[in-house]
Amino acid sequence: MTLNQALAVIKSRKESEGRIYYLACGFEPLHLATFLRAHLLERCAGGNLLVHHGVYGDLRGNVESAAQSPAIGSAVVLEWSDIDPRLGLRSSGGWSKEAKADILRSSLERYAHLETVIEKLGARMPVAIAPPSLLLPPIGNTIRAQSSALELELEQHLAAFLLKLSRLPGVRVVRPPAVATARLDAKMELLAGFPYTIPFADALAGSLAEVLCQPIPKKGLITDLDDTLWSGIVGEVEVEGVSWSQDHHTQAHGLYQQMLGHLASCGVLLAACSKNEISTVEAALARKDLFLDAASLFPIRANWGPKSVSVDKILKTWNISAGAVVFVDDNPMELEEVEGAHPGITCLRFPAKDAAEVWNLLGRLRDLFGKPVVMEEDSLRAASIRSSAHIQEMSADAASPDFLRTLGGTVTVDWRAGSDKRALELINKTNQFNLNGLRIAEGEWQRRLEDDHTVLGVASYQDKFGPLGKVAVLLGSQHGAEVRVSHWVMSCRAFSRRLEHHTLQALFEHSDASEIEFAFQATEKNQPLQEFFRAQQILPDAEGRHRILRAAFMERRGVLPHEVSNLTK
Amino acid sequence: MNDIETRVARCFSNVFPDLPPEELASASAASMAGWDSVAQVTLLSSLSEEFGFDFEIEDFEELVSYSLILEYLKKRFPDA
Numbered sequence: 001m002t003l004n005q006a007l008a009v010i011k012s013r014k015e016s017e018g019r020i021y022y023l024a025c026g027f028e029p030l031h032l033a034t035f036l037r038a039h040l041l042e043r044c045a046g047g048n049l050l051v052h053h054g055v056y057g058d059l060r061g062n063v064e065s066a067a068q069s070p071a072i073g074s075a076v077v078l079e080w081s082d083i084d085p086r087l088g089l090r091s092s093g094g095w096s097k098e099a100k101a102d103i104l105r106s107s108l109e110r111y112a113h114l115e116t117v118i119e120k121l122g123a124r125m126p127v128a129i130a131p132p133s134l135l136l137p138p139i140g141n142t143i144r145a146q147s148s149a150l151e152l153e154l155e156q157h158l159a160a161f162l163l164k165l166s167r168l169p170g171v172r173v174v175r176p177p178a179v180a181t182a183r184l185d186a187k188m189e190l191l192a193g194f195p196y197t198i199p200f201a202d203a204l205a206g207s208l209a210e211v212l213c214q215p216i217p218k219k220g221l222i223t224d225l226d227d228t229l230w231s232g233i234v235g236e237v238e239v240e241g242v243s244w245s246q247d248h249h250t251q252a253h254g255l256y257q258q259m260l261g262h263l264a265s266c267g268v269l270l271a272a273c274s275k276n277e278i279s280t281v282e283a284a285l286a287r288k289d290l291f292l293d294a295a296s297l298f299p300i301r302a303n304w305g306p307k308s309v310s311v312d313k314i315l316k317t318w319n320i321s322a323g324a325v326v327f328v329d330d331n332p333m334e335l336e337e338v339e340g341a342h343p344g345i346t347c348l349r350f351p352a353k354d355a356a357e358v359w360n361l362l363g364r365l366r367d368l369f370g371k372p373v374v375m376e377e378d379s380l381r382a383a384s385i386r387s388s389a390h391i392q393e394m395s396a397d398a399a400s401p402d403f404l405r406t407l408g409g410t411v412t413v414d415w416r417a418g419s420d421k422r423a424l425e426l427i428n429k430t431n432q433f434n435l436n437g438l439r440i441a442e443g444e445w446q447r448r449l450e451d452d453h454t455v456l457g458v459a460s461y462q463d464k465f466g467p468l469g470k471v472a473v474l475l476g477s478q479h480g481a482e483v484r485v486s487h488w489v490m491s492c493r494a495f496s497r498r499l500e501h502h503t504l505q506a507l508f509e510h511s512d513a514s515e516i517e518f519a520f521q522a523t524e525k526n527q528p529l530q531e532f533f534r535a536q537q538i539l540p541d542a543e544g545r546h547r548i549l550r551a552a553f554m555e556r557r558g559v560l561p562h563e564v565s566n567l568t569k
Numbered sequence: 570m571n572d573i574e575t576r577v578a579r580c581f582s583n584v585f586p587d588l589p590p591e592e593l594a595s596a597s598a599a600s601m602a603g604w605d606s607v608a609q610v611t612l613l614s615s616l617s618e619e620f621g622f623d624f625e626i627e628d629f630e631e632l633v634s635y636s637l638i639l640e641y642l643k644k645r646f647p648d649a
Contacts, residue, residue: 003611003614003615003618004579004583004615004618004619007611007615010586011582011583011586030607030611031611034611187623187626188610191610191626191629192606192610192629198614198618
């Protein structure tokens with residue numbers, strides 16, 4: 001994006017109001033603020049947004065101001081001059097031996113102060129922090145091509161600081177953009193206190209916006225087997241004939257297997273879809289030298305029918321939509337057939353003969369599935385999908401109360417879960433059992449939780465097949481005897497267990513409300529929620545409002561099969 | 570408007586979106602509250618990108634009105 005394009009993007013937004021992001025830096029924000037606003041406008045849905053910033057030369061104070069501001073997200077941009085002004089172009093503090101020793105000593109203190117204020121900021125809103133992009137001034141005793149001990153020590157302090165930040169809730173460390181362009185604009189730095197060239201300011205702002213406004217990660221990956229998970233057609237060359245190793249010059253498949261193993265460890269669902277005999281596939285997947293635990297592939301669909309049909313069955317087993325899934329195959333025809341049958345699915349070709357493209361594919365998969373934090377629920381997901389399938393196999397009427405009672409289920413509703421990121425993740429990822437499809441930005445979430453009227457319940461579930469983790473969230477506000485529910489979601493993994501009834505009952509009990517009003521909106525995908533509303537006769541009244549009285553719910557809820565415990569303050 | 574005037578007007582419009590076109594010819598740092606030092610750097614950076622050259626440091630002090638900027642650019646690009 002050029003500066004004029006960024007200005008045009010901003011100009012196109014006529015509104016003077018909007019969601020606020022904060023740019024905290026020690027230099028004049030100038031073009032970085034312009035580019036950040038333009039990139040955020042392009043990436044983030046939800047109308048206009050503004051970028052506020054602080055004063056020149058006070059990064060720490062600006063971070064403190066950001067934490068007290070109504071912003072819903074912050075970008076913190078660090079430069080060496082923020083660690084010590086003597087490391088910038090505009091200072092004349094000297095680079096004597098004593099000064100350098102003092103810079104090293106005081107940098108630790110500076111990092112400690114910054115860590116304290118950034119931690120507070122991260123507790124209120126998502127923070128993207130960019131480490132210094134510019135080179136250190138020429139204070140090393142070595143030639144430029146050789147690192148000096150002083151520079152390495154300064155970089156070591158920086159790395160330790162960033163590592164600590166990366167572990168703070170809400171804080172995300174930005175990887176400096178890889179650009180061929182020059183970064184420092186010395187003339188502009190001396191003239192106006194703005195250190196970056198325009199192309200670099202654009203690239204840095206793009207990275208900050210990308211980290212602040214991340215797309216919803218995909219949930220599952222369906223992989224082809226022949227010439228994708230391994231090299232060769234297993235039906236032709238037999239189980240020992242397929243390969244994925246450096247020795248066979250088929251290491252690209254080995255890298256892909258390792259990537260799938262890594263994704264599985266992060267909670268991504270994996271399944272296999274192959275035109276093969278199932279017995280042949282099972283024999284190949286039983287090979288001990290696979291770089292991927294074959295048990296992490298569930299389900300495995302091997303047959304001679306169209307792959308779109310196999311993908312359909314996999315999606316039904318996972319109970320997620322095609323939009324949350326990536327399909328990888330080496331055959332463009334198969335990709336096209338699946339894409340045509342499942343609009344929204346992300347189809348990627350496995351470029352087996354092009355090592356560079358395989359490497360790019362792995363990077364693309366990282367971006368599609370990457371998330372700021374891997375939560376406990378992510379590691380439970382695959383196991384709970386298996387147990388759900390098992391439950392379906394055990395009983396034709398798996399949703400009947402009699403059957404559900406045999407599961408020994410326990411529902412725990414936590415009404416204290418204010419800082420629980422999983423609750424926000426569920427609201428922003430769930431489509432099917434979702435009251436209205438409305439999403440919440442992280443910063444807006446914090447504002448909601450600060451409101452005394454807010455009611456937030458997070459339901460967890462476990463039964464004899466193991467824990468499902470946190471699977472449902474109710475968010476609303478209480479006004480006397482009425483609760484107004486603005487968001488209600490339940491993970492598709494928890495369907496058919498009557499958890500929606502338990503959750504609603506828990507809300508009536510916790511709030512002691514006589515009536516609950518729902519901010520319901522029909523969406524293309526929230527049929528399960530709509531079915532529940534129809535069954536409970538939560539229908540629009542004369543004013544178009546969706547409400548249910550306590551007495552009516554108690555009458556219609558039926559037998560609830562699980563034990564329930566409420567966690568309150 | 571000739572080509573230079575059109576391009577300068579576009580840059581002004583991007584940096585000062587609230588400036589009415591009829592007031593463009595008389596626009597100056599002295600007459601516009603929004604034309605501060607930050608706007609000055611943004612405006613000259615926008616023009617620099619549009620015309621593909623770098624202003625000198627002293628230009629940031631001297632080019633403080635639409636007419637001065639237009640005159641400067643017409644001298645610099647006589648064939649445009």
